Amino acid sequence: NAGVTQTPKFQVLKTGQSMTLQCAQDMNHNSMYWYRQDPGMGLRLIYYSASEGTTDKGEVPNGYNVSRLNKREFSLRLESAAPSQTSVYFCASSRTGMSEKLFFGSGTQLSVL
């Protein structure tokens, strides 16, 4: 059972470079999320997709864009990376909505120099 698969696991960028984080789930979940985790802080929601075809901003959306490609896949794009975006990024999914139990990917450690 793959669950939520997230790539890459590690990435180093220079300021101004762009990249896309990929996420796919095989649990037929309707809702998907991107979080960032910074030391000493809880998870903060960047964007979410309540269902296929919809996306909404979370708590910290600036500097990011997302695409819900289909029911399985939800990608996160950094158009022009900044050092403040150095963080660990987690993709998650749930059956329907944020009040449900979340299933997380393994995380992406991103460093922006």
Next chain:
Amino acid sequence: ELKVEQNPLFLSMQEGKNYTIYCNYSTTSDRLYWYRQDPGKSLESLFVLLSNGAVKQEGRLMASLDTKARLSTLHITAAVHDLSATYFCAVVLMDSNYQLIWGAGTKLIIKP
């Protein structure tokens, strides 16, 4: 605005001891989650607490919810090294989006 505070943020304890992690939140909610994160790993759901007075137990961990006090506790009984992890509580904000608000996490180190 819903705020979620966990304490302590860091806890080092000996095997065999008991301890409690606290999760306080600032506005009404009747759904709270506890998650566990092992070092360098992803997060895994431990418990969901759905109503006032709810209690869930698995092994040496027991979670409870008091919605009137806006408080949840995660109690560890006779701690063992394998329970070393960071524990997060997350509270559902009862508005139209049902957003999940996370505590900062409690890093628990259990020494043999």
